[in-house]
Amino acid sequence: MADMVQRIAKKLYQGDIEAVGELVQDALDAGMAPGEVLKDALLAGMDEVGRDFKEGVLFVPEVLFAARAMHAGMDLLRPLLADSEIASSGKCVLGTVKGDLHDIGKNLVTMMLEGGGFEAIDLGIDLEPGTFVDAVREHKPDVVGMSALLTTTMLQMKATIEALEEAGLRDSVKIMIGGAPVTAAFAVQIGADAYAPDAATAVEMARELMA
Amino acid sequence: MEHPQTNVNAQITPHYRGMTDDQCRLIHRASLEILERTGVLLYYQPAVDLLKKAGCYVEENRVRIPAHLVEWALRAAPSHIRLYDRSGKPALQLGDRISNFGTGSDCLHILDHRTNERRDALCQDIVDGIRVADAMPHIDFIMSMFLPSDAPDAADVRQMEGMLNYSAKPICFVTYEWEGTAEIIDMLEVVAGGAEQLQARPTAILYINPTSGFRHNEEALRKLMYVAEKHLPCVYWPEVGRGLTCPITFAGAMACSNAGHLAGLVIAQLVNEGAPVALCTAVPFSLDMKTMVVPYVDPDCKAFGLEMSHYYNLPAFNWGGMSDSKLLDEQAIMEATLSLFVATINGGNLIHDVGYMESGLMGSLELVVICDEIISWLKASMQGLEINEETLALDVIHEHALSGDFLGAEHTLRHVREDWQPRLIDRHNYEQWMAGGGTSMRERARAKIDEILGAEPRHILPPDIEKRIRTITERVIAASGGISLKD
Numbered sequence A: 001m002a003d004m005v006q007r008i009a010k011k012l013y014q015g016d017i018e019a020v021g022e023l024v025q026d027a028l029d030a031g032m033a034p035g036e037v038l039k040d041a042l043l044a045g046m047d048e049v050g051r052d053f054k055e056g057v058l059f060v061p062e063v064l065f066a067a068r069a070m071h072a073g074m075d076l077l078r079p080l081l082a083d084s085e086i087a088s089s090g091k092c093v094l095g096t097v098k099g100d101l102h103d104i105g106k107n108l109v110t111m112m113l114e115g116g117g118f119e120a121i122d123l124g125i126d127l128e129p130g131t132f133v134d135a136v137r138e139h140k141p142d143v144v145g146m147s148a149l150l151t152t153t154m155l156q157m158k159a160t161i162e163a164l165e166e167a168g169l170r171d172s173v174k175i176m177i178g179g180a181p182v183t184a185a186f187a188v189q190i191g192a193d194a195y196a197p198d199a200a201t202a203v204e205m206a207r208e209l210m211a
Numbered sequence B: 001m002e003h004p005q006t007n008v009n010a011q012i013t014p015h016y017r018g019m020t021d022d023q024c025r026l027i028h029r030a031s032l033e034i035l036e037r038t039g040v041l042l043y044y045q046p047a048v049d050l051l052k053k054a055g056c057y058v059e060e061n062r063v064r065i066p067a068h069l070v071e072w073a074l075r076a077a078p079s080h081i082r083l084y085d086r087s088g089k090p091a092l093q094l095g096d097r098i099s100n101f102g103t104g105s106d107c108l109h110i111l112d113h114r115t116n117e118r119r120d121a122l123c124q125d126i127v128d129g130i131r132v133a134d135a136m137p138h139i140d141f142i143m144s145m146f147l148p149s150d151a152p153d154a155a156d157v158r159q160m161e162g163m164l165n166y167s168a169k170p171i172c173f174v175t176y177e178w179e180g181t182a183e184i185i186d187m188l189e190v191v192a193g194g195a196e197q198l199q200a201r202p203t204a205i206l207y208i209n210p211t212s213g214f215r216h217n218e219e220a221l222r223k224l225m226y227v228a229e230k231h232l233p234c235v236y237w238p239e240v241g242r243g244l245t246c247p248i249t250f251a252g253a254m255a256c257s258n259a260g261h262l263a264g265l266v267i268a269q270l271v272n273e274g275a276p277v278a279l280c281t282a283v284p285f286s287l288d289m290k291t292m293v294v295p296y297v298d299p300d301c302k303a304f305g306l307e308m309s310h311y312y313n314l315p316a317f318n319w320g321g322m323s324d325s326k327l328l329d330e331q332a333i334m335e336a337t338l339s340l341f342v343a344t345i346n347g348g349n350l351i352h353d354v355g356y357m358e359s360g361l362m363g364s365l366e367l368v369v370i371c372d373e374i375i376s377w378l379k380a381s382m383q384g385l386e387i388n389e390e391t392l393a394l395d396v397i398h399e400h401a402l403s404g405d406f407l408g409a410e411h412t413l414r415h416v417r418e419d420w421q422p423r424l425i426d427r428h429n430y431e432q433w434m435a436g437g438g439t440s441m442r443e444r445a446r447a448k449i450d451e452i453l454g455a456e457p458r459h460i461l462p463p464d465i466e467k468r469i470r471t472i473t474e475r476v477i478a479a480s481g482g483i484s485l486k487d
């Protein structure tokens, strides 16, 4: 079994989507518990990917393909897992606020959150506060992530938080913000729950918010 | 020359070409295929309507542009843009491989030359930055360097006010949204003495950054069509990111970048045949796939993609004189120098972002002053070789060679002042240098800044014009609701 776990983790690290799917199936056929495959092979494998990315060993697309491989394995496990085991990672919705078209950072945060085992829903760019409100109603996420790269559009983050308050939804979610001009102090000032300076830290922050 | 002689081309400058004609043709052809087959998304209905009327294939907002239309636009666009200074004198030629240099816009932070600390930029920094850039003999145009944290509302209008008040040099400007763009152009018209005067002698060029080569956002298109209508110059730069919004491989990335530019060019020419547009043609940007930072300086940015602008005979926009360093250290100077050199040999016409640091997030006045010296050096080193009787000096050689005394030759006296002279670089011997204070180049740059800022600011505009500009600024600030981060 330990060998199986190792092989899945290795293929996951290599971003080999097909092989991870096949090996996860093999592990299940061999009688390994779905929860164990998830935790010991997929999530542990992704942790190593995350670590090596932070260390500067891996490149972004390599992380993306590893995340996809993990999700290929997850898709097989999901029907077999107990609800409690699935819900463990959490759900995020993310978007770039109104008036702002910068999306590279937001896309990377979305990708890294997925890699970190979150379900991350990308709402897009140039989003009205109302769009975030609707998305919270529809998806019932744990975390709402907002991105802004312009000083002018940073203020839309505040407007969005106010819109969530008005809709009575503010307390149902944690709010995380980021983007080049955004600071931790600004997050406090507008009543967001967390700020992260980069995508890798965003995953750590999201985990903390879930705890 | 005394005797007629053919086939001599002696007055040449250093030669460099990043791409061959055949390579240019291949990229051009690929871009035409992209525009015809894949097309672009335009998020502004008047632009879609315009292209439809011109014979493009349109499905909702997806527009496929036929090759003949692109080639018509390439013929219609002017090969040169002339920018004028505030007195109405021609100041810059944008075209061919003539390089002009200027600062960048909208840095959030400043590396304060007084404290050597990074801090949020303030309104006063905008004024200081413009005054320093204005005083630099080799900074040819200005872009207001900073985004003021103490007045973020209508910051683009405030920046324009500062540029008009404190420098007479041509301006390259950014507007954040559609709102404010018309007012900023009003300001320029007021200063020029009217819309027609500005059109005849433009003093500024609008810098437009659409979302990508494939997705042209509403604001960008609206701005493009607005200035084209008014026959005012703009830079249209749909940036594509390698591995992000276009292929990671250079040829494909360059073709995508080029296609995006050509789409913009077609729109501008359809609005107004002959509309002046500068392009950054086939230069994609990169993301550092390890750190997730967009580096402003990188050796394989393939600045030679500008060769496409030359191939099309259109003005070329690019960048130089910046660094990704957080300190004004060896990396900063190395990157600033190399980027200026690469921009110049690639024949960029509007080389901006001098003084940028930290991936476009921080500006340094000291770096601007040091770059001024680097640019001056580059200008001298790119100067062509002049061969004629006087410079070859055969008679002088014959007279003085054997005695070895050229110092006393009258010919030497005649030409001695032609050599390049440094302003910041030190060439004293050790004792002289020590006697002069034993300063570093950076300390000398700092002293220069203090000297410039210590002087009385010169007022460029007559008081009544200055007042009218103020009124426009105030109107825009009021309309923006006067929001402030300090709320």
Ligand code: B12
Residues within 6 Å of the ligand: A099, A100, A101, A102, A103, A104, A105, A106, A108, A109, A144, A145, A146, A147, A148, A149, A150, A151, A152, A176, A177, A178, A179, A180, A181, A195, A196, A197, A198, A199, A200, A202, B105, B106, B107, B108, B147, B174, B175, B176, B207, B208, B209, B210, B211, B212, B239, B287, B291, B292, B293, B294, B358, B359, B360, B361
């Ligand atoms: C690429 C770029 C563009 C591209 C964007 C392409 C795209 N599809 O996104 C284009 C060319 C379209 C563009 C346009 C403009 N831009 Co721009 N752009 C940049 C640039 C060079 C890099 C941004 C980037 O993608 N970085 C890479 C990503 C990965 O980094 P990031 O976004 O910071 O994200 C990281 C973190 O911040 C964090 N993060 C980001 N989002 C989130 C969200 C959450 C929830 C969390 C936790 C974390 C997080 O994690 C990310 C990964 O580590 C920056 C300079 C810079 N260094 O930031 C200027 C910059 C942001 N742009 C600037 C400007 C002025 C503009 C324009 C107004 C210019 C114009 N007038 O045409 C337009 C605005 C258009 C609009 N309405 O949005 C200024 C902004 C100044 C300001 N703060 O107001 C900057 C700083 C450059 C400058 N000095 O002039 N731009």
